[in-house]
Every structure is written in C-alpha cells, then in structure tokens.
Amino acid sequence: MTRANIAEVALVAGVSKSTVSRVLNERTEYMRDETRQRVLDAVATLGYRPSAVARSLVSKRTQAVGLLISDVGNPYYPEVIHGVEDIALAHGYDVFLCNTNYKLERGMAFVQSLADKQVDGVLVMTSRMSDDLLAGLAERGLPVVLIDWELPAAQGVVGTLAIDFETGIREAVDHLVGLGHRRFAHVAGPLNLRTSRTRRDLFLAALAGRGIAPEQVLVLEGDLRIQGGRHAVPALLAGPEPPTAVFAANDLMALGVIWGARELGARLPEDLSVVGLDDIQLAAEVSPPLTTVALPRHEIGSRAMRMLLDLLPLSAKPQAVPIFQEVIGTQLVVRGSTGRPKAHPGEGR
C-alpha cells in the first residue's frame, strides 16, 4: 500500500489540491464547513499524511535540528539531550544526534551533512570545536547555539549559552576551607581543552581569594574518565604532607579518585575530601555520595533548544542580528564525600 498524495485526496474529496493544502495548513478562514469536512474525510479514509520532504522543498524548513556532542557515552550528556529533546519534540522538531567521538573531522563531516539536509539549526555541545567548523555553519546561514564556548569571530545567526562555573567552584572552595582544609589538589582535565583550563584557573583563583597561593596547590592532569582519577591517586597521596582535599574537573574523575584512594587504604572523607563537577546521576548513588558542583544539565539542554527556536526566524535576515547570549548558573551540592580533615600527625598542636 503506497502512500497517498495530495492529488488523490483532492480527487476523493472532489476539490482542488489547493483546498486540501489549505485545510491541512489550517488556512480555513474563508472556507465552507462542508468543504472542509469533505477534505478531512478523504484524508481519513486514505490515511493521508503529507510528505515532509515535499514540504521542506518549498518551505525551506525541515523541522529538524542537529545536535553535535562529543560522546553519548559521557554521562554528562544524557540529561542535556533529554532537555533538548523535550523542547524540540514539543515544538515538532526532530533531532539528529551527531557524536563526534572527540574528532574534529567527524564534526566537520556532520556539519556538511546537516547543511545538505537543510536542518533548521544546530546545537553545538562538543568540548573541542574548530572555529573553521563554526565559520562553516555561519557561512551557510545556519542558526547555531553554542554551549560553553566562546564566541568565534565568525558572523552569523548565533547564540551562546555560557556556564558560570565560577559561582559553584567558589562555593566548593568556601565549603572546603570552612571545613578546615588547607592543603589542596586539583585533578584537571586535558589542559589543551579550554574548559579544563577554565576550571583549573577558577579553582586556583578561588583558593587565592582564601589566602592559599597557587604554588601550594598540587595540579594533576587526567582524561576526564574514571581511570584518569584513579591514576592520579598515587601522586596525590605521596609526599610528607599530602593534600586533604581534592577538586576534580568532573565527577567521573572524582569517583576514580575516591575508589582509587580507598583501594590504597585511605578512608573517606576523613583522610581525603573529594569534590567533583557535573552532578551526574551516579554522583548521588555511590557511597559515599559525591559532593559536587552541579550543572543544571537538563536546563542547559532545554534553554539551548529554546534559544535556537528563538533564533530560527532570524535566519532569513542577513547579518545585523544581535548575538544572543545567556549565562546559566552552577552551585555546590554537599553530600558525603567531603568532611573535616583529620588532624595530620605531623601538625598536631
């Protein structure tokens, strides 16, 4: 049974294609009720559904958007994706999921394909991003929303959703200092990523604000995965005066630190307090539950998608579009992985 088209509906209803089209698009203002009904009946009996492809050809819109992410496997993303999908779906948009696997060239290929398919807009949430790629999008006049990424020089219809890590990280530092910690470490993400450097710098700055100099802070580098946290543990626990508190650039590494430290006999949080960042699902479910700087991930997704929807009507206009910019907050969630430091043997008073 092949799909009926608009002509067949018109035939069955005894009207012209235009009339059918009008009914379908609710331009039914100057129409006799009876005509409308005949069309509706024909549509029903034929099980007619308009072809989205044909519609797109004339309307230039596809009711689809692209979502560029680095890796579905990263537990940071699922909730963001849900946020995007919830809004998209509610507005009749479908989402092309594009996993770049942290590879720039794969991202480029996706952008190409998305542009060819004429998606109405693109959400970019990859941690690595080339300005060329973004420029490519802008040149094609595709509306883009960038999450946690600085504005590229490129022109175009673009919005940015910045994440205010500072507040949450400062809260974390205040919390730890308030508990009595004085010796700190940071397990950073790959420092070639801008976002890793930002987190490190904000952490060090917040500590400096509490009178702890950056030189006193042990900074290690990890891969943002559990293993990265585990690998950091020996270096963390070495030395005569090891840190009593560690801030990891994300929750996965924080978990790695916790598990790794425990395997080496450390007790938590007495021997080591650990703070993560993300507030992934797992954070609340492990034991001890993880104290972490929470990103409102669902909201990040939904706000980004909403912003994109706002941008769409503007894609027609040439350049002079004001850049959309929003900032989204973060905040510390205190759970069981942080506590007062045990008085160190060497510093009893």
Place this chain on the structure above:
Amino acid sequence: MTRANIAEVALVAGVSKSTVSRVLNERTEYMRDETRQRVLDAVATLGYRPSAVARSLVSKRTQAVGLLISDVGNPYYPEVIHGVEDIALAHGYDVFLCNTNYKLERGMAFVQSLADKQVDGVLVMTSRMSDDLLAGLAERGLPVVLIDWELPAAQGVVGTLAIDFETGIREAVDHLVGLGHRRFAHVAGPLNLRTSRTRRDLFLAALAGRGIAPEQVLVLEGDLRIQGGRHAVPALLAGPEPPTAVFAANDLMALGVIWGARELGARLPEDLSVVGLDDIQLAAEVSPPLTTVALPRHEIGSRAMRMLLDLLPLSAKPQAVPIFQEVIGTQLVVRGSTGRPKAHPGEGR
C-alpha cells in the same frame, strides 16, 4: 551568501542541468573529460552542494534512519548507539535519535514523524514495544530491525536481532555453583517486561539444571536502576539462611546490591557474590569490579545497522521477503565481585 543550485552551476559551466547531474552522480561514462572538468570547476568555484531535500523528493530516499531507544541515560545504550552510528556514517546515513522515555505514545509519535520524514528505515531497541507500533511501521512499508524482540504477527520488511542470553546466564550459574554456592537470589527487572521474565526464567532453568529447584531461589523485583538494587538488599540479607550469591537482571542493579550490602556491613565477595548483566563501562571500573554477563553492545548496534542496510533494497518488493533473523551471543566475564562463599555460621561442619 545563498546556496547555489544546479541551474547556476550549469550556467557557469556552460552546460545543461542534466550534465551537471550526471557528473554529480558519476554517470560519467560517455562524457568528454573536458566537459566533466568544466562542471567540476564550476562546482568548486560556487561551493555548490546538492540539496538533499530535492534529491529525496525524487529518489524517495533520505539517507537517514530512525533509532528508537528507551532512554539515552541508560548506560546500556551509548555503546549500542556508537555501533549504529559507526556503520551508518560509513554508509552516508544520518541517525535520528528517538528517546521514548519508556513511553509508548512517545514512540508512536516518533514513528509517525519518522514516516513523514521518509527515513529509509528504523531500528527499534526499546524495551517496551507495542505491536501496533510495529504494525504501523510495517504498513508504511518501512524496513525495520528489531533488537531483542519477538517477531510480531505483522508483515513487512523486517529483521530481528535476537540476543542469546541463555549461554551467558548458564555460564554465570556454572561459575557460581563451581565456586560452591548453593543458595541463590535473583533481582529481576519489572516482570511486566518480557525481557525481565526471560532473564529470570533462564536463570532459574540453569539453576534447575544444576539441581537447585526454583522454589529455593529468592526472586525480588527491581526497577533496573541502582536504587532498585539497593532496595532489594534488606530482603536479600534477611532470614536465617540468606543467599550467598545473587544474579541481578542488569549491571546497575548489581551495583546497587553491592553498594547497599556494603553499607549494611556485608563484605564482598566473601559474604555475597554478585553477578550482573550488560557489562556496562562502569562494571570494570568499580571496586570490586563486577562479574557480569556481557552483551556485545557495540556489535549489537553495528550488526543491527548492517542488517537494516541489507533490508533497504528490499523495501520496494511487496511482501514475500524472507524474514531476516540473527542471533548474537553473550558470555560471562569473571571479575572480582564473585568468589567462594564463606562457610555459614549455621552450617559449619
């Protein structure tokens, strides 16, 4: 800068649209090299890219497939998605991600939308599925591949990828019995799901094969999430002769059991051996690492997508298409969460 179209390319190259089309589609057999080159040059200077939408309108194919899953947040999916994407991408297909959120009606809406957008095929990996939904797909003549789902009565171009849980589960039972366990429990998934019942039945059957009657096995029900495992722990540990080994229907619940049991003071695996199912990433990274029945998730995704690609050319033909069926194996991965049971106080000898 508005996208150039084929007419402009033809103009610049000084040829007809047909010729441009021929070059683009590599029907270049009877063509003078010089003509071809002129077209290529024009394409390059204009930065021309053919409109996928227009192509789809005539070709009836969109180079896109739909992927129905229950929830991106479930750690079972990411690797499956990767498997699908790797193959899809390599063949020039894009993937519409459709998260049903375990809701049937959302699945129906997606199917509708996918059909309207004329995707070339659909992969169904949701744990709940209505036969109506599948019938809907089949009626629309859309090729479908079903993962771990029995064949519906409906006709159509359909393939199924079954998962042979039996082998892996039997291996798990053999492993546990071999270690000396005699008292077992199972934390099942929601028993209204077919797949939950299957796992339970296979577990009980395998135990029966080793001389342990189903009545002796404590069966609890969970929600397939970490909390589900945690909640089961009190019931698990109660009674004078608690089980020494538990098989959870998935890894998340297994982790919940482990963590919950540990919080109640149990030692693992001495007091309790735990086996999961899935082999999610996390399974190898927690401590103790989880012994689990591994599903080859990447392979599940890639095999399913390959099967769908095989099905596509057949979508033209009416019915008499042989049903594609494949089975994919599972196997036990032994890690640290299982061990010999400690002699029980009450049964010292």
Place this chain on the structure above:
DNA sequence: CTGAAAGCGCTAACAT
C-alpha cells in the same frame, strides 16, 4: 556525448 522536458509532492500567488 549532451540537452530539453517532465515530474517528485507540496505551497503560494493569482485568478475567478
């Protein structure tokens, strides 16, 4: 070897 023309399924002027 290449061009002209028709048509995919729909919407949007422009009639009437």
Place this chain on the structure above:
DNA sequence: ATGTTAGCGCTTTCAG
C-alpha cells in the same frame, strides 16, 4: 470561497 498555475532543486526518460 475555491481553482489554476507556477515553481522549489533535483533526476530521469527521451531525443538528438
């Protein structure tokens, strides 16, 4: 109030 006509950007006969 509804029908007619002309595309949207491409592929594909069918002619040359």
